[in-house]
Amino acid sequence: MIRPSHALLLLVLAAATFSACDGGEEGPSLPPVAGKAPPEIPTPEAVDDAPASGPAKQAVATTGRFVGTVLPSESAELGPKMSGTLAFIAVDEGDVVKKGQLLFRVSPGTMKLQVDSAQAALEGALLARDEAARELERQKALAAKGTVSNVVVERAQANYDATNNAAQRAEVGVSMSKRALGDTTVSSPINGVVSRKLKNVGETVTMMPPTVVLVIQDQSALELRVRVPEAQLKTIRPGGQVVAHFTAIDVVRPATISRIMPTIDPVTRTIEIVGEVDNSDDLLRPGMYVEVEIGPEASGGAAAPAAGKEAAG
Known part of the structure; x- marks a missing residue:
């Protein structure tokens, strides 16, 4: 048999238990997380997929x-026309030059002697031709009188032709030797200014491979x-x-x-x-x-x- 005091205690405990269950369905909450809140994920904006207008898309700067x-x-790199030693340079850097003006000269060496020799050979050939011409005229006159045969005249004609050819070759020899002597000098092909001087007097220069002595610029x-x-x-x-x-x-x-x-x-x-x-x-x-x-x-x-x-x- 349950005592009245014990029954009263059981009723009080039961009422307290029922009240706790009725008001705590969600249970105890977790403590807040320490630190900063996680960053928000940005929402992408809408992109206009429509193509740009033609002129705006294809515009290109024209200025x-x-x-x-x-x-x-104009610019000219000048070298010698023949190999040799520089004997003379008439200009320096910065000098203004005219077309045809003498710029430098290569030592002529034996070129002058060759010109003299060719000239002497020409004079001898001309004398021989003149003598052959006189002999030919004399033999023609004798043949007209019947004193000599035509064979003698033909021989005189052949001699004159040979001496005439020799005289022509001698003239060519003189021209070639004079041209070779002229190749020792170099003149400016243009009006301009001496922008560079690469060689000095006494230095050896060559035609092949070409040596640049001066640079002229207009x-x-x-x-x-x-x-x-x-x-x-x-x-x-x-x-x-x-x-x-x-x-x-x-x-x-x-x-x-x-x-x-x-x-x-x-x-x-x-x-x-x-x-x-x-x-x-x-x-x-x-x-x-x-x-x-x-x-x-x-x-x-x-x-x-x-x-x-x-x-x-």
């Missing part, structure tokens, strides 16, 4: 500046060379105008496109254009750094039709 250089319009007009992207072919034309900026000396000058090279570099996809720059005031120098500005004037005043477009209508 800009490109780095180039300038070269002399710097009155310079040749502008610059490589531009192939897209520039849409606008540039021979005869068009570009602007050359010589930044080192703060000089700006117009240049005329003289020609466009026929090939494109397959590696850089660039093409070389050549222009002419006036240098009559002698401010510019070959090899100078230059920035070439290409604008609408490079087309030569006539707009080129777009390639691949059909005629309207």
